[in-house]
Amino acid sequence: MSNQFSIEELLKLTDEDVKMSEKQKKVVEAAIEIFADKGFAAASTSEIAKKAGVAEGTIFRHYQTKKDLLFAIVMPTITKSIAPFLVRNFLQDVTKQNHQDLEHMLRYILENRYEFIKKNHPVIKILLQEVFFHEEFRGELRKVVEEHAVEKLKKLIIHFQEKGEMIDMPPETVLRMIITTIMGFLIGRFIILPDLDWDDEAEKEYTIQFLLHGLMKK
Template sequence: MSDIEPWLAELLRLNDEEEKMTDKQIKIVQAAVEIFSEKGFAGSSTSEIAQKAGVAEGTIFRHYKTKKKLLLSIVAPIMAKLVAPFAVKDFTKVLEADYPDVEQFLRAVLRNRFEFARKHVHVLKIFLHEIPFHAELREQFKDTVAPLVLEKAYKAIRHFQAQGQLIELPPPAIMRMVATSMIGFVIFRFLLLAENDWDDELELERTIQFILHGLTPRQ
């Protein structure tokens, strides 16, 4: 089990004993994540997942019944046991820490999300590929992740607005604009142009400066 991906090792560690996966299930899940992230759910087949996992195709159906159930069995526990706790624990620390100014706050948030994306890039690909097309995943995201993050983010935004460091727009609007820039950077960095020669520190800083100042030259 030493060659499994870090995200799967963490998921297995978090599993309760009654939910413990067999060696074959571990191989199936890891193979499915790699293929789903590369080809998407619609472009993948259970036969190639079985071949990559080194198991019979019937073994997949014995454990998961359908390809859709296999997808949900991957995303659901990862959402509940990895993404949600990460948002509660690590992201809460970032959102609730005391920063001298909004620039330091934004830099901490972006670095936190950047490192999460780096660690879980295969799973991130599946989320981005499949959430728009599966209502179950959208509902789970809204129920599991969004409530844990949004109110804390709004609280931080209101704090910096009260200090005169952010303009007076509704916090959800500011959150949407900030998230769009940060998520856009992550998508280009790890998914669309991952093969480029990136200077991560420079691009992190450029993203922060764009959020703070836009495209207008400073006076």
């Protein structure tokens, strides 16, 4: 488990009146670590209980099934935070920033999401592992992205296109290219190949330069 991640951060993503006992927190922390390491299907409630230092019955007092425990971890993260690249507060920050140019906006987005995923990558790893197997997760992701993300970011893209700083392509296409490029770096860095000898600052700079200039040598 990342020493930066804490269950307190996860609780901030849920409704304010949600309270957990210390045992329940230990169960969720253990489940996050085991789900992230082994995947949902390979994890067992007995293993989670052992790691949490509680009886297996403690898990079932709070969560009727292993899937209920998974949903308790992932659903708040989807609905209140990830979505999976865009978040409500993040969008507010991006749109309120006085971006003097396209490069400033791209650097802000990349740095902001780098810090977020660095801090929360255990839960994000679980989401990425399980989203393909649970329609409930996919539905929530689609809902949050469509309701809170697409139109706001399209307006930013159109703004920079009108200033002559961005290529004349459909805003949806440009948005997809930005998201997939930045998330490709971040998922590789923190989820798929975290043990490589990464030069983070160099890789961030390469990502920005690719977005600004593409692959063609000028």
